[in-house]
Amino acid sequence: MKTAEDPTTNLRQTLEWLRKELSEMQVQDQRLLLTLRHLHSVLEELRAESAHWEDARSSGGPSPIRARAGSEGRSHQPLSLRRLAQLHREDSRRSSLP
Template sequence: MERADEPAENLRQTLEWLRKELSEMQVQDQRLLLTLRHLHSVLEELRAASAHWEDARSSGAPSPIRARAGSEGRSHQPPSLGGLAQLLRGEESRRSSLP
């Protein structure tokens, strides 16, 4: 036999669960925003580098890529891209935790 306060208790537990889920979603949204901002800055850096290389190429100057190849390793990534990959690997996936 059900008690009279059980529906109220179930509602309280459900609201508590919803508050917890919303709080977790806010944290995840903040992380995604930081990742998006970082991606935006990396894209801006790449655009600027690409424009520089295109300008140097069209002016007849030696290729910046060839000039850099002698002083840097061929598999070297810009630090911002390596950090981005690490950031993306560290992100947790959203899990479902139904009450």
């Protein structure tokens, strides 16, 4: 006598679900890696900029903050943070449970 649900069918469905989850996790890992690389490059830029400011401050030149605010403004860093937040929201929506 057979039960209502064949164990091999249940196992196949479980394995199929696991494969799908692993595939989605790989995509998320790739996005996180890209985000990490981007953050690393932003940190390197900020370190270099900070070193430049420290050099300018110690040499007694004009304030590097005022010089930067006049030409660049503050649009670069918040834009990066907005993009990071957007990527995080997209990854959060992809979570799926059985």
